[in-house]
Amino acid sequence: EAGVTQFPSHSVIEKGQTVTLRCDPISGHDNLYWYRRVMGKEIKFLLHFVKESKQDESGMPNNRFLAERTGGTYSTLKVQPAELEDSGVYFCASSPRVYEQYFGPGTRLTVT
Amino acid sequence: GENVEQHPSTLSVQEGDSAVIKCTYSDSASNYFPWYKQELGKGPQLIIDIRSNVGEKKDQRIAVTLNKTAKHFSLHITETQPEDSAVYFCAASLPGGYQKVTFGTGTKLQVIP
Numbered sequence: 001e002a003g004v005t006q007f008p009s010h011s012v013i014e015k016g017q018t019v020t021l022r023c024d025p026i027s028g029h030d031n032l033y034w035y036r037r038v039m040g041k042e043i044k045f046l047l048h049f050v051k052e053s054k055q056d057e058s059g060m061p062n063n064r065f066l067a068e069r070t071g072g073t074y075s076t077l078k079v080q081p082a083e084l085e086d087s088g089v090y091f092c093a094s095s096p097r098v099y100e101q102y103f104g105p106g107t108r109l110t111v112t
Numbered sequence: 113g114e115n116v117e118q119h120p121s122t123l124s125v126q127e128g129d130s131a132v133i134k135c136t137y138s139d140s141a142s143n144y145f146p147w148y149k150q151e152l153g154k155g156p157q158l159i160i161d162i163r164s165n166v167g168e169k170k171d172q173r174i175a176v177t178l179n180k181t182a183k184h185f186s187l188h189i190t191e192t193q194p195e196d197s198a199v200y201f202c203a204a205s206l207p208g209g210y211q212k213v214t215f216g217t218g219t220k221l222q223v224i225p
Contacts, residue, residue: 043215091155103155
């Protein structure tokens with residue numbers, strides 16, 4: 001069974017530009033989560049999808065971040081326009097039920 | 113909301129020794145406590161978890177203990193091996209229909225051969 005995949009693995013952009021991160025969850029997992037780890041700090045929750053619906057987006061930093069999950073399959077996280085403080089590693093996780101979250105390898109975003 | 117503190121931030125042990133990582137949480141309603149191991153270039157991987165109705169859980173060389181009264185939980189790794197070197201995260205989750213996990217800041221464990 002394929003795990004959670006994320007693309008790209010690393011992105012370097014300039015302040016003010018737009019970046020879109022993609023996550024492909026494990027097939028059949030209705031729950032999809034986005035997290036972010038900034039500068040060696042804790043991994044922070046951003047939002048949670050159940051199928052195509054946003055169940056909880058309380059962790060989204062501001063309206064420069066937009067997450068979508070088309071058809072309840074893959075998800076994208078767009079940052080527009082990017083700021084320096086958006087740099088960090090963005091993780092996606094999926095789960096078939098409560099508990100048992102499976103994480104992807106992450107996308108390292110560097111905003112210069 | 114929930115807040116999780118984790119100590120130490122770095123830990124070096126000799127191969128074969130034990131390693132202990134400690135976490136505290138703030139919300140007494142939290143009822144699920146997973147531990148994740150993150151190796152270089154990979155995402156966090158669940159290695160063990162414990163629920164609030166259990167005080168201790170063991171899986172081979174790793175064990176987790178939970179003190180609900182003190183709101184403490186700990187990860188114990190015995191007979192450490194070089195492949196145990198990684199960043200370890202504790203986490204806590206409040207009850208509810210969906211699992212919103214609050215993570216600690218991570219512990220970088222180095223096992224010296």
